[in-house]
Structure formats: C-alpha cells, structure tokens
Amino acid sequence: MNDGNQHDLTAAQRRAQDAVRSLTRPAADPDFRARLKQDFMTGALAQQAGQADAAVRKPFRPWMAWAPVATAAVILVMVFVTNPLPAPQVIAVTGEGTVTVDGRTFSAADRDAYAGLLGPGSRLEVAAGASVDILYPGAMVMRVESGSEFDLPGRPGRWIGRRLDGWLKAGEVSIMTEEGFHGNHLAVGTPDGTAVISGTLANVMVNDQVTCICLFEGHLRVESPDADLGNVEAGKRWVLHRDGSAPEYLPIAPPHQEHMEAFAKDRREP
Incomplete structure (x- = not known):
C-alpha cells in the first residue's frame, strides 16, 4: 500500500498500517556482523559461494555423454567374440581308407594330420x-x-x-546334439531339400536317387524346393525323390533304426 491510496483504506486497515510502522527496526547481531565482515575481508565468503556453485553446476565433459555408448559397445563386442563355441574336433575314426579335407588327402587313421584342418565350411570327403x-x-x-x-x-x-549351415552332397551324416546346442539350428542342405535340426538325434542320407531325412528323437523340420514339409515326428522320415516324384512320409526302417541306436550308444557311453 502507498500513501496515494490512503483514502481507500478502511479504519481497521489504517490501524494495522500504523501498528506496523510503529515497530522498531531489529538490530543486527554484533557477533554475526563481525563474522560476516571477517569472511568478506578474507575472501572466505566468495570461496563458500564458489563451492556451492560447483556442487550445483559440475563441469561438463563431452566424453561423459559417450561413456554409456562405449560401455554398451564393449559388451556387444565381448558377446560376439565369445559367442561361438570351440572349433570342431575329430574324436573317433573307424575302418580304413582315406579322408580328404579341402582337397588334401590323408590316411583315415592319421587323424592328427588332418584334424586341425577342419573348420566351418571345410569340405570333408x-x-x-x-x-x-x-x-x-x-x-x-x-x-x-x-x-x-x-x-x-x-x-x-x-x-x-x-x-x-552344412551341405551334404553325397553319403550319410548322423547328428546327436547336446545341452549346449539349445537355441541353435543345424540346417543340413542336400540336392533335394534341407533338414533343419533343433535336436536331438537325426540322420540325413543322400544317394543318386533320393534324400532321406530321419528323426529319432527331438525336433526337426524339412524344407524342400517346392514346399516347407513341416515338422517330423520321432520315428518318421521324409524321402525326397530327385526325379520329381511326390515326397514320401514313412516310418524309419528297422535296420536304420538299429544303426542310429548304435551311434547314440557309442556317443553316450563314457
């Protein structure tokens, strides 16, 4: 309120204004004034203000903005570097004959000579x-x-x-997966179709007339050039004919069943 508006005040408001104006100004505490003067003269007051300001406004460093990105990148690199399991190893050889790895031929019995040559994409004959x-x-x-x-x-x-992805041009491959295979899919391509194996015990055979894809245990899907033949039941097989005849869905033949049981037994025994 200012003096120009005095005529607008009520009697009660004037009494309140007079009461406030009659109050005495509080005296400053002598000790406080002495401390304030000392802090001002020595620069302590400015130092305290600077510390408070620094606590509120920390200096911006550009690299700090990229730190989370760099950390995430390092984690991704480590995941991709350590993701692949160890390289394939030759653990058993039976019979006599030769083994050819990427065009180099060895005695099958001399596995130390060729085992180290095997890797993803190697052609094994x-x-x-x-x-x-x-x-x-x-x-x-x-x-x-x-x-x-x-x-x-x-x-x-x-x-x-x-x-x-593997490729079977001719012959026969038996596959048994282990616990560490979970989440992976092995696609064995052939001239007539592809076996996509999720586990656990399967066989793919190719001759000059057909491809035969068998599932003994687990999960397997068959893809042909003309259609996705879907999942295979355990104990069943797809026979894909090279002459264009319709694929056949059949039970696994007993001799082949025995052959695969022997393979599984060999690998599961210590």
Whole structure:
C-alpha cells in the first residue's frame, strides 16, 4: 500500500498500517556482523559461494555423454567374440581308407594330420570303408559315414543361437546334439531339400536317387524346393525323390533304426 491510496483504506486497515510502522527496526547481531565482515575481508565468503556453485553446476565433459555408448559397445563386442563355441574336433575314426579335407588327402587313421584342418565350411570327403566322428564341444557330435562328401557347418553360439549351415552332397551324416546346442539350428542342405535340426538325434542320407531325412528323437523340420514339409515326428522320415516324384512320409526302417541306436550308444557311453 502507498500513501496515494490512503483514502481507500478502511479504519481497521489504517490501524494495522500504523501498528506496523510503529515497530522498531531489529538490530543486527554484533557477533554475526563481525563474522560476516571477517569472511568478506578474507575472501572466505566468495570461496563458500564458489563451492556451492560447483556442487550445483559440475563441469561438463563431452566424453561423459559417450561413456554409456562405449560401455554398451564393449559388451556387444565381448558377446560376439565369445559367442561361438570351440572349433570342431575329430574324436573317433573307424575302418580304413582315406579322408580328404579341402582337397588334401590323408590316411583315415592319421587323424592328427588332418584334424586341425577342419573348420566351418571345410569340405570333408570320407572314402568307402571309413567313418569319422566330429565333436563340436558342448554342442553336438556328427558321424560322417563312409562314402560321404560333407561341408561342415559353422560353430554353434554360446549366448546367442545361430543357424548353422552344412551341405551334404553325397553319403550319410548322423547328428546327436547336446545341452549346449539349445537355441541353435543345424540346417543340413542336400540336392533335394534341407533338414533343419533343433535336436536331438537325426540322420540325413543322400544317394543318386533320393534324400532321406530321419528323426529319432527331438525336433526337426524339412524344407524342400517346392514346399516347407513341416515338422517330423520321432520315428518318421521324409524321402525326397530327385526325379520329381511326390515326397514320401514313412516310418524309419528297422535296420536304420538299429544303426542310429548304435551311434547314440557309442556317443553316450563314457
């Protein structure tokens, strides 16, 4: 309120105004005034103000904005670097004959000479009379049978599942997956179709007339050039004819069943 508006005040408001104006101004505390003067003269007051300001407004460093991004990038690199499981290993050879790896031929019995050459995409040819068992540590084991030409798949993923592509040109491959294979899919391509194996015990055979894809245990899907034939029941097989005849869905033949049971027993026994 200012003096120009005095005529607008009520009697009660004037009494309140007079009461406020009659109050005495509070005296400053002598000790406080002395401390304030001392802080001002020594610069302590400015230092305290600067500390408070620094606590509120910390200096901006450009690298701090990128720190979370850099951390995430390091984590992603570590995941992808450590994701693939170990490379394939030759763990057993039976029979006699030769083994050819990417065009280099060895005695099948001399596995130390060729075992280190095997890797994702390697072409493995096993001559008649021999078979080779290949272990992908912690994930699966494959038996490449006599008379086979097989391009090895990649390594399964440890943290992130992957689709692993192999190619069977001729012969027979038996596959048994292990616990570490979970989340991965092995796609064995052939001239007539593809077996996409999620686990656990399967077999793919190719000759000059047909491809036969069998599931003994677990999960498997068959894809042909003309259609996705869907999931296969355990104990069943798809026969894909090269002459264009309709695919056949049949029970597994007893001799083949016995053959696969022997393979599984060999691999499961210590």
